[in-house]
Amino acid sequence: MSMSIADYLSGFPAFIAHFVLAIGYLVAYIAIYTAVTRHDELKLIRAGNIAAAIALGGSILGFAQPLASSVEHSLSIVDNALWAMVSLVIQIAVYLLIKLVFPNLNDRISNGEVGPAIIFAALSIAAGQIAAAAMST
Numbered sequence: 062m063s064m065s066i067a068d069y070l071s072g073f074p075a076f077i078a079h080f081v082l083a084i085g086y087l088v089a090y091i092a093i094y095t096a097v098t099r100h101d102e103l104k105l106i107r108a109g110n111i112a113a114a115i116a117l118g119g120s121i122l123g124f125a126q127p128l129a130s131s132v133e134h135s136l137s138i139v140d141n142a143l144w145a146m147v148s149l150v151i152q153i154a155v156y157l158l159i160k161l162v163f164p165n166l167n168d169r170i171s172n173g174e175v176g177p178a179i180i181f182a183a184l185s186i187a188a189g190q191i192a193a194a195a196m197s198t
Contacts, residue, residue, distance in 0.1 A: 079132045079141055086145040090124045090152065091117075097153060099167040112170045112178035119182020123189030124152040130193035144196060148189075155188040156181075 094117075095102050105113035127148035135141035159181055160166050169177040 075138075078138050079135070082138060082141055082145065083128055083132050086128060086142075086149060087121070087125065090128075090149050091121065093149065093153060094120055094124075094156065097156065100171045105171060110171070110173050112173045112175050115175060115178040116170050116181050119178075119185045120152065120156065122182075123155065123185030123187075124148060126186070126189035127151065127192035127196060130196045134197055148192060151192050152185065152189065155185055159184055 100113070102113045102117045106117065128145055131141050131144035131148060135144060163169070163177055163181070166177055166181060170181070
């Protein structure tokens with residue numbers, strides 16, 4: 062049985078819907094995350110602050126992993142939106158918990174200290190990976 066181009070493209074509207082939703086959540090996450098932190102990551106990154114780039118990059122990856130899992134395992138666009146919101150809340154909570162352990166994290170990242178930025182990025186990515194795995198059960 063051969064498949065026509067129309068058969069292959071039948072899933073395209075769902076792809077677009079899930080993709081646009083995920084990109085929207087990613088943009089929202091970055092906006093919320095950068096509002097929650099006390100420093101302007103994008104300004105710091107533009108000024109060459111590598112620590113800010115590492116921290117923001119790790120946080121984005123930590124959010125993107127469960128977001129991708131949400132897209133992959135969702136039963137509908139509404140299901141995807143709900144799990145994406147859960148992912149967003151989890152990643153912001155991870156940031157707040159890490160700040161309890163490293164209360165001067167923002168200052169150290171603003172000052173360009175790479176060590177705290179790397180551990181923050183690693184913990185963000187680890188939490189995202191765990192959240193992504195938990196969504197697939």
